[in-house]
Amino acid sequence: MHPALQAVLTIVIGLGGCIGYFWFSNQLFDKVLFPARGPNIGRNIRRAEMIRPWLFLFPAIFALGLYLAYPxxxxxxxxxTDRDQGGAFVGLANYQQMLREAKFWEAIRNNMLWLVVVPAASTAFGLLAAQLTDRISWGNIAKSxxxxxMAISFVGAxxxxxxxxxxxxxxxxxxGILNAFWVWLGGEPQTWLTITPxxxxxxxxxxxWIQTGFAMVILGAALRGIPEETVEAAxxxxxxxFQIFFKIKVPQIRSTIVVVWTTITLVVLKIFDIVLAMTNGQWxxxxxxxxxYDKLFRAFDWGVGSAAAMVIMLLVSPILVWNVINARREMR
Structure with missing residues (x-):
């Protein structure tokens, strides 16, 4: 089947299935289970209104359970478990093996380095771009x-x-632009991606380069929301x-800066595509x-690979929880 036709059929079947589910469920509630007639009309209506929200939430809860909780x-x-032993239970042996591998600690060290550099640089450049593009006549072109x-996939970038x-x-x-410039300056061409660190x-x-645009859009909206009275008073x-920017504007958008920072941090913790496409974890x-990925799909060691996945989840979860708590606090 042609991919375009397959996509259209998927949309039609999915949309039709959703509409059919909600229509049939409402009919079942209103006509069969809790009819709005007879001596129990009041009780039926109350029961229906108590259960109906869960009716609408069920597809989302089911999908989250199937594709998030179960995995x-x-x-x-x-x-x-250990695949070589037929899936036998081995306790924490996979975690112990993972902790003994130098590549795991190299990955931890590099992830921590990414966490320090990328969110800070992306947020700083995004904030700078948001401030400067609002002060020039061709700011909209620069923002674009x-x-x-952001419109490019990680692999494409x-x-x-x-x-x-x-x-x-x-x-x-x-x-390569970098080597061409380096040679023009009088140096010798370098294999840049092999030079550690x-x-x-x-x-x-x-x-x-990718995340700066995201930070610029969010922080730019926050900067435009600052009351003009405070700036004029300053x-x-x-x-x-400089004093207006750092002492008046930045403190007023601190919560937005933190949200942008943590959002980029989540992306960094799951970074995979760029490393795979450019170095494959070498050097x-x-x-x-x-x-x-190496453990699961190259070495076919599901035990250690799954242990690494759990480590990533443990690193990501506190930031996700903090983001949810902070979002609820902001809505009050």
Whole structure:
């Protein structure tokens, strides 16, 4: 079947199924189970109104249970078993093996480095871009250009930047922008992605390039929401542009900055595509998600691979919980 036709059929069947489910359920409630007639009409209406919200929530709860809760439980169980022993229960042996591997600690170290650099740089550049683009006449064009990388997949962005870092032997024309510039300055072409530890930072540039647009849009909206009265009062008091920005504007959007920071942090904790496409974890660039992929789909070691997946989940969960709590606090 042609992919386009398959997509159309999927949409039609999915949409039709949802409409049919809600129509049939309402008919069952109103005509059969809790009819709005007879001596028990009041009790029926109350019962129907109590149960009806769960009727509408059921598809979402079922989908979350099937595609989120069940995989977590199954992965945890796999992390406690050994494939070579026919799926026998081995307790924490997989976790102990994982902790003994140098590649795991390399992945942990690199993930921590990504966590320090990428959210900070993306948020800072996004905040700077949001502030500056509102002060120039062609700001909308600049915003579009900065946001454009968000429309590119991580793999697509990795291919672009791999060409930027491309290496050709001495004497050949350098097609990589970085090496071409380096040779123009008088240096010799370098295999940038193999130079440790700088290759990790070169990989981080790709994600910073992508996430800066996201940070700019969110922080730009927050900056435009700052009351003009506070800025005008600061100007009257003699504050210079730097003082207005850092002492008046930034404190008022601190909560938005934290949300942007934590959102990018979640992306960083799950980073996989960029490392896989550019270095495949070689030359000391391994990260947790790529380590998990290597164990699960290359070594076919589901125990250690699942243990790595649980580590990633444990790192991500506190930030998710904090984001939910913070969002609820902001809505009050």
């Amino acid at each position: 977590v439980v199954a992965t945890f169980w796999l992390s406690l 250009l900065i946001f454009m990388p 990795s291919v672009i930047w791999k060409l930027v870092y491309d290496f050709r032997p001495i004497g050949q024309e350098q097609i 700088w290759n990790n930072f070169l990989l981080m540039v790709v994600l910073i 100007i009257v008091d003699g504050a210079n542009p 000391q660039t391994q990260v947790l998600a790529n380590y998990m």
